[in-house]
Amino acid sequence: EAQVTQNPRYLITVTGKKLTVTCSQNMNHEYMSWYRQDPGLGLRQIYYSMNVEVTDKGDVPEGYKVSRKEKRNFPLILESPSPNQTSLYFCATWPGEGGTEAFFGQGTRLTVV
Amino acid sequence: KNQVEQSPQSLIILEGKNCTLQCNYTVSPFSNLRWYKQDTGRGPVSLTIMTFSENTKSNGRYTATLDADTKQSSLHITASQLSDSASYICVVVPFSGGYNKLIFGAGTRLAVHP
Numbered sequence: 001e002a003q004v005t006q007n008p009r010y011l012i013t014v015t016g017k018k019l020t021v022t023c024s025q026n027m028n029h030e031y032m033s034w035y036r037q038d039p040g041l042g043l044r045q046i047y048y049s050m051n052v053e054v055t056d057k058g059d060v061p062e063g064y065k066v067s068r069k070e071k072r073n074f075p076l077i078l079e080s081p082s083p084n085q086t087s088l089y090f091c092a093t094w095p096g097e098g099g100t101e102a103f104f105g106q107g108t109r110l111t112v113v
Numbered sequence: 114k115n116q117v118e119q120s121p122q123s124l125i126i127l128e129g130k131n132c133t134l135q136c137n138y139t140v141s142p143f144s145n146l147r148w149y150k151q152d153t154g155r156g157p158v159s160l161t162i163m164t165f166s167e168n169t170k171s172n173g174r175y176t177a178t179l180d181a182d183t184k185q186s187s188l189h190i191t192a193s194q195l196s197d198s199a200s201y202i203c204v205v206v207p208f209s210g211g212y213n214k215l216i217f218g219a220g221t222r223l224a225v226h227p
Contacts, residue, residue: 004156033215035217040219041219042117042202042216042217042218042219042220043157043202043215043217044217045214045215088154090156090157092156092215100162101159101162102147102159102215104156104157104158105156106155106156107154107155107156109154
């Protein structure tokens with residue numbers, strides 16, 4: 001079964017405490033991407049990766065880091081979280097071709113106090 | 114200004130009724146246009162994908178249409194069910210050659226009441 005697994009699903013943390021949200025896919029897709037979703041706004045791209053060791057910034061990369069050491073994993077790192085990073089985060093993956101379906105994880109609801 | 118605008122923001126209908134959701138976009142050129150369903154607190158799930166040359170695509174009770182000349186798309190839901198209550202998101206993929214970009218609308222929140 002095609003799966004995109006994010007962990008944790010819910011997280012409450014304090015300002016400045018480093019955290020990592022993991023994303024793993026079992027479909028051998030080249031593309032992986034992180035989005036954040038805030039009320040009244042569409043999903044906004046944070047970072048994306050076209051393959052192992054290839055990453056690039058999306059529209060809202062400030063305050064985030066990513067790495068792609070293995071094809072299946074694409075963790076999102078917040079080195080020093082701030083309250084404005086409170087949001088719902090989604091990981092997505094798709095093959096290299098543009099017309100193919102994208103698969104999303106279940107989401108991680110992050111609250112920074 | 115958002116490149117993908119959806120209307121209405123929210124909609125309430127009675128079970129069994131039909132409804133149509135709208136999407137206007139300015140992204141050009143584009144590779145394909147997608148409609149996703151997102152249940153509360155869950156990840157989006159694909160309903161339809163249309164290339165720029167397609168006019169319509171169906172998935173069960175969901176039918177998407179595309180007018181590339183006017184840059185408009187609609188999602189029609191027939192004989193609505195309570196399980197259709199969700200947000201519906203229009204997504205445009207630019208023809209950038211890299212396929213790394215999905216441009217999301219803010220979504221239409223649909224509530225189906227008994």
